[in-house]
Amino acid sequence: MKLVLAGTSDARELCVKLKEAGHLLTATVVTESAKESLEQSGIPVRVGRLPVEGFVSLIKEIDAKCIIDASHPFAEEAHRTAMEAAKRVNIPYIRFERPGLVYDNHPLITIVNSYEEAARIAKERKGNIMLTTGSKTLEVFAKYLLDDPEINVCCRMLPRKDNMEKCEALGFPQKNIIAMQGPFIKELNVALYRQYRTTLMITKESGKVGAVDEKVTAAIELGIEVIIISRPQIEFGEVYTDFEGILARIESE
Known part of the structure; x- marks a missing residue:
C-alpha cells in the first residue's frame, strides 16, 4: 500500500498509472473537487489537511509502506509534514517533483x-x-x-x-x-x-x-x-521528475 499526496493534475495521472501497474494506493487531497476526480478513476481518497499525527495515524490505518509526495511544488507545509510522518514510522518518503522551467535571464x-x-x-x-x-x-x-x-x-x-x-x-x-x-x-x-x-x-x-x-x-x-x-528550497532526499522513475523505484523493493 502506498500513500500518495495528490491534488494536482499530474499527481492524479501518477495515481492512475500506479493503479494500472497493479499497486495499491490511497490518495490524500485538500479539496472536494480533487477528490471527485480521483474517485472517478477508482482510487480511494481522503480529504483534508493533516498534521503530522494525522499522517502517522493514516499510515498505520492503511498499513502504508511508503509515502509518495506528488503535491504542488509550493505545498511546503505538506512536504515537511509528510517527510516527518515518514520518518516517525520509518517508511520511505519519495518525492515526485514536476520539472522546473528555465528562462535564461530574459530582460522582461x-x-x-x-x-x-x-x-x-x-x-x-x-x-x-x-x-x-x-x-x-x-x-x-x-x-x-x-x-x-x-x-x-x-x-x-x-x-x-x-x-x-x-x-x-x-x-x-x-x-x-x-x-x-x-x-x-x-x-x-x-x-x-x-x-x-x-x-x-x-x-x-x-x-x-x-x-x-x-x-x-x-x-x-x-x-x-x-x-x-521561485520554488521553496527543500532537501527532499529521493526525488524523481518522471512517472517512470517513481514506478521503477517502488517496483525495485
Whole structure:
C-alpha cells in the first residue's frame, strides 16, 4: 500500500498509472473537487489537511509502506509534514517533483525568492498588475499594493467561495477578480492581459504542468514584465521528475 499526496493534475495521472501497474494506493487531497476526480478513476481518497499525527495515524490505518509526495511544488507545509510522518514510522518518503522551467535571464523577467520580494518590486513598478499566485498569500500583496493610487491589482484564482470571500475581506474590488479554473492556453492568457491592460504579471514557478510557460510566453509576446517566485528550497532526499522513475523505484523493493 502506498500513500500518495495528490491534488494536482499530474499527481492524479501518477495515481492512475500506479493503479494500472497493479499497486495499491490511497490518495490524500485538500479539496472536494480533487477528490471527485480521483474517485472517478477508482482510487480511494481522503480529504483534508493533516498534521503530522494525522499522517502517522493514516499510515498505520492503511498499513502504508511508503509515502509518495506528488503535491504542488509550493505545498511546503505538506512536504515537511509528510517527510516527518515518514520518518516517525520509518517508511520511505519519495518525492515526485514536476520539472522546473528555465528562462535564461530574459530582460522582461525578474526571478525572486519570496512573495514579499515580489510585492515590493511590484509596488516600485506600479501600473496594472495581474496576480496569478492563488489566494493563500493574498495578504502580502494587499499590504503592499492595494492602497497605492498608481496601482490597479487584478487577481486570478480558482472559482471557490472561500477565495471570493477572502478577496472581499482584503478589499480587492469585484471587477478585478478573475475566478476561473486553469490551466489556460496562451491565447486566453493574451486575451486576459489585454482585457485588463496588464503591465506586470506575477506568478509562481510551478512548472510546465502548472501552465506557467503559457502565462509567461503570452506576457512576453505582449511586452509585459513578469515576476516569477521561485520554488521553496527543500532537501527532499529521493526525488524523481518522471512517472517512470517513481514506478521503477517502488517496483525495485
